[in-house]
Amino acid sequence: xxxxxxxxxxxxxxxxxxxxxxxxxxxxxxxxxxxxxxxxxxxxxxxxxxxxxxxxxxxxxxxxxxxxxxxxxxxxxxxxxxxxxxxxxxxxxxxxxxxxxxxxxxxxxxxxxxxxxxxxxxxxxxxxxxxxxxxxxxxxxxxxxxxxxxxxxxxxxxxxxxxxxxxxxxxxxxxxxxxxxxxxxxxxxxxxxxxxxxxxxxxxxxxxxxxxxxxxxxxxxxxxxxxxxxxxxxxxxxxxxxxxx
Amino acid sequence: xxxxxxxxxxxxxxxxxxxxxxxxxxxxxxxxxxxxxxxxxxxxxxxxxxxxxxxxxxxxxxxxxxxxxxxxxxxxxxxxxxxxxxxxxxxxxxxxxxxxxxxxxxxxxxxxxxxxxxxxxxxxxxxxxxxxxxxxxxxxxxxxxxxxxxxxxxxxxxxxxxxxxxxxxxxxxxxxxxxxxxxxxxxxxxxxxxxxxxxxxxxxxxxxxxxxxxxxxxxxxxxxxxxxxxxxxxxxxxxxxxxxx
Numbered sequence: 037x038x039x040x041x042x043x044x045x046x047x048x049x050x051x052x053x054x055x056x057x058x059x060x061x062x063x064x065x066x067x068x069x070x071x072x073x074x075x076x077x078x079x080x081x082x083x084x085x086x087x088x089x090x091x092x093x094x095x096x097x098x099x100x101x102x103x104x105x106x107x108x109x110x111x112x113x114x115x116x117x118x119x120x121x122x123x124x125x126x127x128x129x130x131x132x133x134x135x136x137x138x139x140x141x142x143x144x145x146x147x148x149x150x151x152x153x154x155x156x157x158x159x160x161x162x163x164x165x166x167x168x169x170x171x172x173x174x175x176x177x178x179x180x181x182x183x184x185x186x187x188x189x190x191x192x193x194x195x196x197x198x199x200x201x202x203x204x205x206x207x208x209x210x211x212x213x214x215x216x217x218x219x220x221x222x223x224x225x226x227x228x229x230x231x232x233x234x235x236x237x238x239x240x241x242x243x244x245x246x247x248x249x250x251x252x253x254x255x256x257x258x259x260x261x262x263x264x265x266x267x268x269x270x271x272x273x274x275x276x277x278x279x280x281x
Numbered sequence: 282x283x284x285x286x287x288x289x290x291x292x293x294x295x296x297x298x299x300x301x302x303x304x305x306x307x308x309x310x311x312x313x314x315x316x317x318x319x320x321x322x323x324x325x326x327x328x329x330x331x332x333x334x335x336x337x338x339x340x341x342x343x344x345x346x347x348x349x350x351x352x353x354x355x356x357x358x359x360x361x362x363x364x365x366x367x368x369x370x371x372x373x374x375x376x377x378x379x380x381x382x383x384x385x386x387x388x389x390x391x392x393x394x395x396x397x398x399x400x401x402x403x404x405x406x407x408x409x410x411x412x413x414x415x416x417x418x419x420x421x422x423x424x425x426x427x428x429x430x431x432x433x434x435x436x437x438x439x440x441x442x443x444x445x446x447x448x449x450x451x452x453x454x455x456x457x458x459x460x461x462x463x464x465x466x467x468x469x470x471x472x473x474x475x476x477x478x479x480x481x482x483x484x485x486x487x488x489x490x491x492x493x494x495x496x497x498x499x500x501x502x503x504x505x506x507x508x509x510x511x512x513x514x515x516x517x518x519x520x521x522x523x524x525x526x
Contacts, residue, residue, distance in 0.1 A: 037310065040284075040403065044402065045313070047319065049319060066286075067460065074292065074401070074412075074413045077505060078498070080455050083459075083466070084460060085462050120466075122502050122503075124471055125475065126502070129500060131504070131506065133503075134510070137511065137512060137514065138515040140510050142418070146394045146437065150398045154289050154398065157402060162286075167319075168319045170322070173387070183466055184466045189466065209325065210325050215312065215316060216312045216328075219332055220428050221328070221365075221428055226369055227372075227373065230370065254374060255374060258371045258376040258378075261380070267382060269383040269387070270524070270526060279383065
């Protein structure tokens with residue numbers, strides 16, 4: 037296994053950081069590595085907002101469900117799926133822009149995720165730790181207002197970055213046979229493999245929490261799926277010009 | 282700049298491959314590196330279908346708009362956003378699954394993209410070249426049928442992998458000041474910066490095509506946005522259990 041693959045396999049979310057700040061040149065270098073990721077039809081649909089402002093950081097932390105590290109991490113980035121610059125390009129050429137297609141929502145969102153994953157890896161390769169913050173979507177309207185995002189831009193997730201002040205274990209993943217299939221989707225053995233895997237996850241939580249948490253993967257997932265998932269999302273995205281058709 | 286960041290910055294899509302096949306152990310290792318990516322609330326919502334079957338590869342190649350490398354690349358993977366195993370988990374615990382939320386569509390799609398980008402980087406770190414194939418979404422219904430994807434699973438994109446038999450230039454990206462903003466979204470200088478960047482893109486195409494193609498970025502984008510973008514997508518995704526609310 038080469039060093040890059042070792043680095044990829046060593047990822048775990050870091051939620052506690054030392055006081056050491058992250059040089060702006062390093063942040064820029066990580067963001068440029070993000071730009072180097074593949075982009076669908078060259079649309080380059082990701083914009084990063086680096087939030088240093090203390091009041092905004094405190095707000096974002098609260099809106100993300102009181103995730104204190106959103107406030108306290110040395111660096112916080114918000115990754116936005118962005119079609120505003122496409123609008124600028126259309127205006128530049130006096131072209132009418134057809135927007136609101138679900139396809140465009142997919143390409144912009146995927147672009148943003150590929151970009152962010154490159155940022156994460158670049159950061160980790162420099163000894164930083166990171167955690168993605170999907171919780172920004174709890175209050176996506178307030179986040180959008182706070183960062184003055186225009187129409188056709190939405191915040192997909194945030195990311196905390198800094199030098200790790202904790203060293204959590206890598207979380208066990210599903211067996212390869214569940215996630216890699218050949219020529220067609222065959223789920224016959226999935227339930228059995230998930231049951232085996234449930235034991236690994238239970239052992240992981242037991243060791244990590246000193247026996248306090250014992251949940252299996254399938255329990256965690258089934259519990260989560262009995263609740264509504266941010267039901268405001270579709271109306272909000274429509275109001276910003278996405279997912280209209 | 283460390284070697285990992287250099288690797289990230291050296292990405293360009295590879296569409297022509299040598300005959301050398303890719304060992305299954307290497308493919309497995311890349312997919313496992315994919316699994317190691319962050320996953321929203323531990324949902325692990327990505328499934329990869331490795332398509333070796335010649336007939337299926339020929340079909341996928343045609344459906345993707347006759348992209349011949351989809352058929353000819355040594356390895357072809359289809360990355361699917363997958364909530365089927367969440368359904369299995371709910372069934373296991375006799376829990377009613379609430380599905381169809383736009384939020385769930387976002388998390389599954391993002392999970393899939395983060396996973397795929399790790400696969401891409403792992404592959405490139407081993408000297409492979411890759412290209413993402415969004416064109417599968419041209420005929421997403423046929424792809425779904427061919428791969429026997431169940432409800433709550435959709436093919437987000439494909440990826441060709443193999444040893445490069447070409448060495449294209451890295452494509453210039455937007456200026457950092459367009460994609461990295463501070464504390465709020467300010468697009469005042471974007472149009473001017475895009476106009477400068479247009480010259481870089483024009484020079485890139487001129488050099489790459491021996492003067493045959495001279496298009497700027499904003500021209501390319503504005504041209505694309507005057508056409509409908511896969512207008513079948515929303516109805517199709519709804520029919521598979523996504524984006525209903």
